[in-house]
Amino acid sequence: MPPNVPTPQPTKLAQAQRRRRWKNLLATPEAMPWSFQSEDPQIGSKFFTGLTGFAALLILAILAVILGNICYHGIGGVSWRFITSGTESDMFDVEKAGVLPMIFGTAARVILMTIFVIPIGVTTAVYLTEYAHAGSFFTRVIRGAVNNLAGVPSIVFGLFGLGFFINFVGQHMDDLLRPGAAEPLYGQPAIIWASLTLAVMTLPVVIVATEESLKAIPPGLREASLALGATKLETVLQIVLPQALPGILTGGILAVSRAAGEVAPILFTGAAYYMATLPKSLTDQFMDLGYHVFILSTQSPNVEKTRPILFATVLVLLLLTFTLNIVAILVRARMRKKMRALH
Amino acid sequence: MPKKTANANRSIGWMGLKRGHKARPVEWIAEKAIFLVSLSAIVMIFLIFLFVAREALPVALGKTDSAKSTRVIPVAEFDKLSPPELMEYLGLTAKQFKAMDKDTLKELMLVKVEAGAEAPNDKDAAVDTTSWSMMLKPYQWTGYERPEYIWQPVSEIHKYNLVPLFIGSLKATIVALLFAVPLALGAAIYVSQLANPKVKEWLKPGIELLAGIPSVVLGFFGLIIMATLFQGVFGYESRLNAFVAGIALGLSVIPVVFSIAEDALTSVPRSFTQAALALGSSKWQAAWQIVLPAALPGVFAAVVLGFGRAIGETMVVLMASGNASIVSWNLFDSTRTMTATIAAELAETVFGGHHYRILFLIGALLFLAAFISNMIADVVIHRLKSRLEGKA
Numbered sequence: 024m025p026p027n028v029p030t031p032q033p034t035k036l037a038q039a040q041r042r043r044r045w046k047n048l049l050a051t052p053e054a055m056p057w058s059f060q061s062e063d064p065q066i067g068s069k070f071f072t073g074l075t076g077f078a079a080l081l082i083l084a085i086l087a088v089i090l091g092n093i094c095y096h097g098i099g100g101v102s103w104r105f106i107t108s109g110t111e112s113d114m115f116d117v118e119k120a121g122v123l124p125m126i127f128g129t130a131a132r133v134i135l136m137t138i139f140v141i142p143i144g145v146t147t148a149v150y151l152t153e154y155a156h157a158g159s160f161f162t163r164v165i166r167g168a169v170n171n172l173a174g175v176p177s178i179v180f181g182l183f184g185l186g187f188f189i190n191f192v193g194q195h196m197d198d199l200l201r202p203g204a205a206e207p208l209y210g211q212p213a214i215i216w217a218s219l220t221l222a223v224m225t226l227p228v229v230i231v232a233t234e235e236s237l238k239a240i241p242p243g244l245r246e247a248s249l250a251l252g253a254t255k256l257e258t259v260l261q262i263v264l265p266q267a268l269p270g271i272l273t274g275g276i277l278a279v280s281r282a283a284g285e286v287a288p289i290l291f292t293g294a295a296y297y298m299a300t301l302p303k304s305l306t307d308q309f310m311d312l313g314y315h316v317f318i319l320s321t322q323s324p325n326v327e328k329t330r331p332i333l334f335a336t337v338l339v340l341l342l343l344t345f346t347l348n349i350v351a352i353l354v355r356a357r358m359r360k361k362m363r364a365l366h
Numbered sequence: 367m368p369k370k371t372a373n374a375n376r377s378i379g380w381m382g383l384k385r386g387h388k389a390r391p392v393e394w395i396a397e398k399a400i401f402l403v404s405l406s407a408i409v410m411i412f413l414i415f416l417f418v419a420r421e422a423l424p425v426a427l428g429k430t431d432s433a434k435s436t437r438v439i440p441v442a443e444f445d446k447l448s449p450p451e452l453m454e455y456l457g458l459t460a461k462q463f464k465a466m467d468k469d470t471l472k473e474l475m476l477v478k479v480e481a482g483a484e485a486p487n488d489k490d491a492a493v494d495t496t497s498w499s500m501m502l503k504p505y506q507w508t509g510y511e512r513p514e515y516i517w518q519p520v521s522e523i524h525k526y527n528l529v530p531l532f533i534g535s536l537k538a539t540i541v542a543l544l545f546a547v548p549l550a551l552g553a554a555i556y557v558s559q560l561a562n563p564k565v566k567e568w569l570k571p572g573i574e575l576l577a578g579i580p581s582v583v584l585g586f587f588g589l590i591i592m593a594t595l596f597q598g599v600f601g602y603e604s605r606l607n608a609f610v611a612g613i614a615l616g617l618s619v620i621p622v623v624f625s626i627a628e629d630a631l632t633s634v635p636r637s638f639t640q641a642a643l644a645l646g647s648s649k650w651q652a653a654w655q656i657v658l659p660a661a662l663p664g665v666f667a668a669v670v671l672g673f674g675r676a677i678g679e680t681m682v683v684l685m686a687s688g689n690a691s692i693v694s695w696n697l698f699d700s701t702r703t704m705t706a707t708i709a710a711e712l713a714e715t716v717f718g719g720h721h722y723r724i725l726f727l728i729g730a731l732l733f734l735a736a737f738i739s740n741m742i743a744d745v746v747i748h749r750l751k752s753r754l755e756g757k758a
Contacts, residue, residue, distance in 0.1 A: 071654070075555045079556045082550070082620055086576050089617075146400055146403040161401075165404055168408040174675070175414060175737075176680065176733070178678065178680040179414065182712075182726060186417035186418055186421050284579075284580020291713065313681075317681065348578035356571060
């Protein structure tokens with residue numbers, strides 16, 4: 024066989040030249056009209072370092088203002104009674120209304136979601152890091168799909184939950200399991216459908232976090248395990264996954280925190296405006312903290328009067344999602360540090 | 367022909383069938399199972415589009431017709447109609463029909479004739495408002511001075527023009543990006559290039575905490591606190607408007623733009639900065655003239671993803687934008703966005719009706735917008751990373 028001599032392709036060369044011209048244009052100070060020119064570079068440097076630092080600080084300040092404001096106005100309304108009582112009398116009653124059913128509903132849907140999303144997310148991450156060939160077609164497509172899933176608007180997940188889980192899966196389950204029943208049991212909004220919708224939405228969160236932690240494990244560990252005669256599956260199950268546990272945990276926590284605050288996907292898939300009792304089965308609807316915040320701030324008969332419970336409910340929701348978030352960030356920061364030390 | 371080595375056949379064939387799977391069946395089955403589960407992300411993207419588009423398809427293909435039937439039958443023709451026809455015409459159930467005698471039925475027909483005569487203009491009622499041209503082009507409605515874009519899905523004649531919603535979404539998104547992008551980029555440059563490592567360790571997680579605030583809380587903050595504050599400062603008419611919604615929306619865009627831009631800037635090899643510093647540039651010059659141009663595609667991707675996030679965000683705009691579907695480019699007018707329209711109206715629609723299908727159509731359009739911006743960002747980041755890694 025004659026050796027295949029690569030011939031330079033004129034189109035590629037032209038492309039490269041064009042690209043280089045662009046790069047030169049961008050990299051030469053004279054060509055950048057927006058670049059800062061000064062006699063003494065240090066003065067400009069200080070000014071702009073201050074300016075960008077100010078932007079960073081401003082973001083933190085906004086965050087602090089939001090949190091401070093909610094804490095300041097909400098702390099008075101949060102009491103043991105508020106957290107442990109329901110809404111039997113009137114959900115807008117400042118004296119008697121509580122958030123127990125909402126906390127219960129949010130917790131239940133989030134826990135259910137975790138059961139669905141963690142196994143699938145972790146398995147996908149294991150495939151991507153341990154089994155897949157780095158540049159193969161499937162890897163790229165899976166990664167693209169994961170990125171896309173992360174960018175789908177939350178309201179579209181709500182539509183998907185309604186169109187797929189309730190109107191398709193639920194209705195077919197009704198037809199199959201309870202033929203002739205007048206009232207739909209599965210083909211209506213329910214906590215199980217809301218959880219499944221949220222599981223689809225948080226899948227990328229779990230995959231990305233798990234992948235990061237799997238990559239942080241030094242390859243030496245896997246090689247040692249394989250060298251001792253363990254199979255690939257044994258290595259994954261007994262060496263890699265236990266090591267990656269903190270990362271998987273972080274992914275789970277982040278997913279829970281993201282899902283706990285989401286309202287749009289559950290609007291049509293299970294959240295109830297008002298329910299007299301707590302949900303008893305997977306096919307019941309539920310009350311939700313985030314949805315309750317929405318109701319209190321837009322549909323209250325007297326916004327001024329219900330302000331205290333509104334702020335208190337927001338504070339409870341924030342405490343829930345934020346505590347989880349801070350834990351996840353701390354775990355991840357420690358993991359990154361460990362990873363940097365290893366590499 | 368060179369002899370093929372034993373390894374040449376590894377991983378060749380669909381799903382690696384030739385890789386000696388007979389020797390370790392459990393391993394082989396486990397690997398394939400893991401592979402199949404990992405396809406779930408692709409399946410989900412596919413299903414989302416399929417099932418959102420499925421509900422929207424009749425409208426998208428023009429198979430629906432919302433024109434109101436204005437057929438009027440004179441009372442004199444009473445005897446020509448068969449009972450079922452009469453029942454359908456008068457909208458009666460069989461039970462009601464049986465309970466009525468001839469005179470009552472004639473009376474009802476007379477009422478119908480009178481109602482038909484009183485209907486303002488048959489021209490509007492005969493229009494199919496679910497056609498593409500009615501959804502996108504202005505139409506001369508009776509009583510209006512000129513052709514207009516109107517979204518009024520619960521009025522006498524359901525008007526489904528999507529243009530007010532497009533404009534509303536764009537307005538809120540543009541305000542959000544104008545507010546969020548400079549702040550987030552400045553912060554990203556500072557954190558990745560200029561801050562000393564100790565400050566960075568605190569600053570980065572701090573800014574990322576903003577992503578932990580649920581959008582319903584940002585909406586609440588915009589609605590209850592920012593709206594009143596801004597109205598006091600700027601003194602505009604409508605308390606809730608695209609400006610307030612855009613700023614609140616910007617707060618949810620900042621973490622997206624920040625973390626992606628920061629990632630892109632950090633992935634520029636440190637040798638770039640070191641070379642610039644060695645040549646006597648200041649830290650800022652190195653960051654602005656060397657690192658930023660090198661990472662420019664990543665920054666672009668960050669902005670594109672921020673756009674996707676802003677246009678798809680629901681609760682913030684639902685609560686803080688005022689939700690009036692007005693065609694106006696004034697930022698201080700109340701606006702209604704695509705996402706808020708779906709969230710506010712879907713619960714009240716008839717399952718399978720025109721309105722329901724059009725809301726799914728808006729959902730499908732949102733999905734496509736997000737999908738396209740994600741694809742662009744994905745390709746751009748991928749190319750940037752491989753280029754920088756090749757250079758490093």
